[in-house]
Amino acid sequence: RKEVEQDPGPFNVPEGATVAFNCTYSNSASQSFFWYRQDCRKEPKLLMSVYSSGNEDGRFTAQLNRASQYISLLIRDSKLSDSATYLCVVNDFGRDDKIIFGKGTRLHILP
């Protein structure tokens, strides 16, 4: 099993729709989790941290399911500007000081 796995997509979603995608991780001892957004030919930018109790930032909701070892990102009322690649990042500082990236999920919001 890969350390961090994401569905590469692309997810083609009409504007205004709700879209969600998951990221699974293999190390049950992983400590912290993040969602990053990367636009084409740009560096990743932090979208949000993922807290154990789940957290929301505007139209974005992140959740962590430790039992099933996945995190999720939900985007409501999607905008054209949400089109990007969303990277799941897992900090495994407790093991070899690793920061592990998923390969990203491509999202296309359609007008």
Added chain:
Amino acid sequence: GAVVSQHPSWVICKSGTSVKIECRSLDFQATTMFWYRQFPKQSLMLMATSNEGSKATYEQGVEKDKFLINHASLTLSTLTVTSAHPEDSSFYICSASQGANNSPLHFGNGTRLTVT
């Protein structure tokens, strides 16, 4: 918020030359910085972990003599691509964390290297 500055943003060089990329944490001290490479339509690939005052830790398959990393201070790490070849053309990105294990990474804006 934390800022990481990377320079240059893009560089074009001839085969056989060396290119140095700088990564600075502007408003925090970073004992550890990370260097990534990203080829078109592919995911970020960790090249090495740069540790202030000690040798970098390279990922498997990354040549340490070709990609020289120096982390001389708590705010600066440099990556030098030596004897560059066209296959080294890529997007190089550095990142740093503010230190606590649950801190997110902050990325530089990347360097697009083209070797002709």
